[in-house]
Amino acid sequence: MPRRDPHNATRFWVDRAFPGLSLMSAELTTHEFPQHVHEAFVVAVTEHGGSVVKSRGLIEQARHETLLVFNPGEPHAGWMGRSNFWKYRSFYLARPAIDRLARGVGVAHLPYFTRNLFTDPDLIEDFLDLHAVCDGSAQQSERDEMMVTAFGKLFDRHGSGGSRIARPPADRELLRRATETMHQRFAEPLSLEELASPLRLTNFQLIGLFKRSMGLTPHAYLTQVRLNAACRLLKRAWPPAETAVASGFYDQSAMCKHFKRCYAITPLQFARANCVAPRPMSH
Numbered sequence: 001m002p003r004r005d006p007h008n009a010t011r012f013w014v015d016r017a018f019p020g021l022s023l024m025s026a027e028l029t030t031h032e033f034p035q036h037v038h039e040a041f042v043v044a045v046t047e048h049g050g051s052v053v054k055s056r057g058l059i060e061q062a063r064h065e066t067l068l069v070f071n072p073g074e075p076h077a078g079w080m081g082r083s084n085f086w087k088y089r090s091f092y093l094a095r096p097a098i099d100r101l102a103r104g105v106g107v108a109h110l111p112y113f114t115r116n117l118f119t120d121p122d123l124i125e126d127f128l129d130l131h132a133v134c135d136g137s138a139q140q141s142e143r144d145e146m147m148v149t150a151f152g153k154l155f156d157r158h159g160s161g162g163s164r165i166a167r168p169p170a171d172r173e174l175l176r177r178a179t180e181t182m183h184q185r186f187a188e189p190l191s192l193e194e195l196a197s198p199l200r201l202t203n204f205q206l207i208g209l210f211k212r213s214m215g216l217t218p219h220a221y222l223t224q225v226r227l228n229a230a231c232r233l234l235k236r237a238w239p240p241a242e243t244a245v246a247s248g249f250y251d252q253s254a255m256c257k258h259f260k261r262c263y264a265i266t267p268l269q270f271a272r273a274n275c276v277a278p279r280p281m282s283h
Contacts, residue, residue, distance in 0.1 A: 011024065015134055018147070021094075023091055024092070026088055033077055036075065047088060050063040051081060052081035060117050067119070069158070071113055106202035112159065126146070140189070175214070186225045230267065234267055240256070
């Protein structure tokens, strides 16, 4: 639920689809955080403005060019400093979420971070995009893929201790088997685990395999398979709503969004151009 006062607004929620993950979006002008700790692993990214953050005896500036990371139980404080506005988004990962991510990237334990502030532009963009997706209605497979990608990059580049994340293989046979499964089961809500596990890959490795070999993520490739299936059905005069479900999209709106993004036309425009009229809805 949102919390508002004359100077500050915050919204905090629990992600029911990813156990152990909580999120917050905040717009602050006056708030000061005293020295405190979280049991959760915390990642925060600034959208606009900034603040001052103190941890490990260092005082650093939180700006839109920075990503903040705090280990579980690590004391830190924050205040506005010279800034008069701070808008940020944050992730809080409790043990179930940490364990799930560790499995996804293929490490036994969450790495430890010896710094709190990072400036990688692509990481910042990944976490902003991920937070927006978690705040929307994207398919679960897309959200899981973005989670593994963003946190996998963060762990791999800046984490200390524990095992290193295994590199994705450059194996055309593994890619063929994964894409074959997608073509056979595109109408199902396929998860990364269902694609990666039979290949003995982690989710992070599977994403890397697709990116290296095709320049697409698994979710992006599966979306293309589903769009092709939708086109075949629309040519056969299937109604858009039934086409969407049969093609593996969450609903007609989701299919339309991807159709317009990839083809710049709506499914109905495509159907009409192919000289078909949607057949009556089945009862």
